Amino acid sequence: MFAYIVRRLVLMLVTLVGISIIIFVLLRVVPGNIVDILFDAAGFVDPTDKANLEKELGLNLPIYVQYLHWIGGLLQGDLGYSYVSEKPALQEILPRIPITARLAALALLFSASIGIPLGVISAVHQGSRLDYTLRVVSLSGLSLPSFWLGLLILMASVSLFGSMPIYNPNPKTWTEAFAIYAVPAMAVGFRSAALTMRITRSSMLEILRQDYIRTARAKGASESSVNYRHALKNAILPVITVIGIEAAFLIGGLIVTETVFNIPGVARFLVEALRWRDYPIVQNLVMLIAVVVVVANFTVDMLYAAIDPRIRYTD
Amino acid sequence: MVSINFDNELRRAGAHSTNGWRRLTFLAQRYLLGTFGLIIMVLFVWMAISADLICRYDPLSVDSAHRLASPSAQHWMGTDSFGRDVWSRIIHGARISLAVGIGATALGSSIGVIVGLASGYLSGWVDLIFQRITDILQALPLLVLALVMTAALGPSLPNVIIAIAIPLIPTVARVIRANTLALREQPFVEAAKSIGMSETRIAFRHVLPNTLAPLIVLATAQLGSTILTEASLSFLGLGIPEPYPSWGRMLSESAAEYVRTAPWLVIFPGVAISLAVFGTNLFGDALRDILDPRQRG
Numbered sequence: 001m002f003a004y005i006v007r008r009l010v011l012m013l014v015t016l017v018g019i020s021i022i023i024f025v026l027l028r029v030v031p032g033n034i035v036d037i038l039f040d041a042a043g044f045v046d047p048t049d050k051a052n053l054e055k056e057l058g059l060n061l062p063i064y065v066q067y068l069h070w071i072g073g074l075l076q077g078d079l080g081y082s083y084v085s086e087k088p089a090l091q092e093i094l095p096r097i098p099i100t101a102r103l104a105a106l107a108l109l110f111s112a113s114i115g116i117p118l119g120v121i122s123a124v125h126q127g128s129r130l131d132y133t134l135r136v137v138s139l140s141g142l143s144l145p146s147f148w149l150g151l152l153i154l155m156a157s158v159s160l161f162g163s164m165p166i167y168n169p170n171p172k173t174w175t176e177a178f179a180i181y182a183v184p185a186m187a188v189g190f191r192s193a194a195l196t197m198r199i200t201r202s203s204m205l206e207i208l209r210q211d212y213i214r215t216a217r218a219k220g221a222s223e224s225s226v227n228y229r230h231a232l233k234n235a236i237l238p239v240i241t242v243i244g245i246e247a248a249f250l251i252g253g254l255i256v257t258e259t260v261f262n263i264p265g266v267a268r269f270l271v272e273a274l275r276w277r278d279y280p281i282v283q284n285l286v287m288l289i290a291v292v293v294v295v296a297n298f299t300v301d302m303l304y305a306a307i308d309p310r311i312r313y314t315d
Numbered sequence: 316m317v318s319i320n321f322d323n324e325l326r327r328a329g330a331h332s333t334n335g336w337r338r339l340t341f342l343a344q345r346y347l348l349g350t351f352g353l354i355i356m357v358l359f360v361w362m363a364i365s366a367d368l369i370c371r372y373d374p375l376s377v378d379s380a381h382r383l384a385s386p387s388a389q390h391w392m393g394t395d396s397f398g399r400d401v402w403s404r405i406i407h408g409a410r411i412s413l414a415v416g417i418g419a420t421a422l423g424s425s426i427g428v429i430v431g432l433a434s435g436y437l438s439g440w441v442d443l444i445f446q447r448i449t450d451i452l453q454a455l456p457l458l459v460l461a462l463v464m465t466a467a468l469g470p471s472l473p474n475v476i477i478a479i480a481i482p483l484i485p486t487v488a489r490v491i492r493a494n495t496l497a498l499r500e501q502p503f504v505e506a507a508k509s510i511g512m513s514e515t516r517i518a519f520r521h522v523l524p525n526t527l528a529p530l531i532v533l534a535t536a537q538l539g540s541t542i543l544t545e546a547s548l549s550f551l552g553l554g555i556p557e558p559y560p561s562w563g564r565m566l567s568e569s570a571a572e573y574v575r576t577a578p579w580l581v582i583f584p585g586v587a588i589s590l591a592v593f594g595t596n597l598f599g600d601a602l603r604d605i606l607d608p609r610q611r612g
Contacts, residue, residue, distance in 0.1 A: 011450065014447060014450075015447070015450045015451050015454050016454075018447065018448070018450070018451035019451055019454055019455065022451065023463065026463060026464065026467045027463070027466075027467055029467065136348065139593065139596050139597060139600065140589070140593055142539075142592075142596060143539065143543075143589050143590075143592040143593035143596050144585075144589050145543055145546050145547060145550070145563075145585065145588055145589065145592075147547065147550050147566065148566065148581075148585035148588065148589065151566065151574060151581050151585065152581070152585070154574045155574045155578055155581060158574055158575050164574070248455075248456040248457075249456070251456045251458070251459060252456045252457060252458035252459070252547070255458055255459070255462075255547075255551070256458075256547050256550060256551065259550075259551060270459070270462070271462070271551050271552075271553070274462060274463065274466040274553060275466075275552065275553070277466075282463065282466075286455065286459065286463060289455065289456065289459055290454045290455055293454050293455065293456065294454050
């Protein structure tokens with residue numbers, strides 16, 4: 001087990017280093033850096049000014065030196081400076097994290113509390129009309145773009161209340177807090193709920209096909225006892241892995257939903273930084289996302305082994 | 316060489332006759348939802364192909380006299396802020412969505428197949444390197460990787476296709492690799508080896524065709540998510556550039572402020588995206604049930 005954990009941690013590190021290289025190179029193979037863009041916008045080009053600015057930003061150095069500067073800084077907690085605001089990138093990114101984290105947690109809660117029960121119901125009643133309906137609903141949930149769902153919610157809110165929820169860092173009332181956080185979280189969580197439901201259903205069906213379920217039926221256990229005492233207990237375990245898969249899935253939803261609802265979180269910040277070619281922000285945010293996804297997957301695997309005594313990672 | 320055994324599948328499912336038209340009608344009846352999905356897909360393909368015949372207006376022509384007109388007999392889905400006909404733009408938008416969807420899926424799958432086949436077949440250090448690269452690509456969400464790639468490559472149709480295709484490679488490569496590893500141990504591969512067939516020939520003529528069923532299932536499943544990703548990229552303003560009528564782009568132009576004033580600009584493009592993705596998802600699910608019974612849920 002210990003050897004396995006060490007091996008996983010090493011692989012995580014390799015993956016993260018790989019991502020940092022790919023992102024860094026990807027952002028710099030494009031013709032034209034931030035200095036070109038700034039000077040294009042200004043309309044005139046004074047070569048000495050341009051060279052000075054490039055030097056100031058370190059863009060005249062060879063690419064591997066720039067990369068080492070970034071990684072070296074990263075390890076010391078120095079993420080560089082935003083090209084746009086000229087503030088330290090850390091100061092720009094940190095305050096936005098709790099906003100997105102709160103949204104993500106709510107969305108995950110929403111998707112688990114809806115998706116897991118519906119998945120179980122659907123599997124237990126496999127082939128029934130109820131199962132059929134739930135499957136169509138979940139599939140249509142997966143087909144709705146979350147940004148469109150967000151826009152539809154805004155539209156409904158305009159026609160019902162005559163106004164749209166506007167983000168406010170310090171909501172005064174409960175209803176305001178609900179409108180600001182829970183509503184966008186539902187827009188993100190709806191798709192995840194559909195995914196959770198589908199995975200729960202297939203995991204539950206897998207378990208229901210096992211020999212020990214047949215044995216339980218053969219010895220005369222009641223239908224509800226088989227479903228809930230024998231099957232669900234084991235079926236719920238693989239569902240935990242869903243959270244790992246959803247980490248990546250949720251981030252995609254958060255990016256568009258924060259844009260629709262105008263929420264100043266990290267996910268929307270990535271889009272803004274990409275538009276502005278604010279590379280110090282982009283590369284650090286992408287690393288942050290990669291760390292979240294990789295750590296989520298690792299935690300889920302460890303949790304899985306901790307909960308299910310049949311699983312022991314060896315090697 | 317394709318070894319999907321429809322006949323066995325059909326007999327097991329209770330079909331009496333297994334040929335031609337009867338087979339098709341049986342499948343259509345048994346997988347009603349899948350058939351419905353296929354019909355939606357065919358409709359969208361037809362829209363894309365005959366867009367110029369269906370439309371009554373040029374999707375790009377600006378008409379300042381009829382800006383933000385609500386749906387009427389002249390403009391079935393109203394007009395946008397430039398006075399362009401929304402119905403025509405949606406019809407032409409099908410071209411963009413399908414071009415990106417099919418293009419990215421085809422590109423991503425073909426590279427994924429080659430990587431997966433090489434990885435599973437050559438094993439050793441090739442496998443090790445490919446595995447690490449897939450790990451790296453899978454640690455970033457599809458939308459994030461596609462966003463960074465389009466931002467780096469610049470917004471254009473081919474670049475959007477490439478940006479969406481690359482994140483698809485790892486999933487395909489993983490599936491093909493797993494299948495290849497299992498197939499390599501099969502007696503027919505050993506038989507081919509014993510009669511002196513070259514490794515490359517075995518890989519392409521014997522192993523590859525047997526991975527076709529899971530590949531088709533996966534590709535159909537990915538088609539929906541590529542269409543959604545293109546819509547999201549364009550919605551965020553980093554996908555298909557103006558003036559091309561991309562569904563996602565139409566929503567981004569019309570976003571928050573038109574929610575109040577011109578709801579048709581929000582509703583119709585969204586319906587188009589959802590319906591197209593819903594169709595491919597329904598069809599993909601049925602296809603998975605038919606071709607890959609082990610995964611049947």
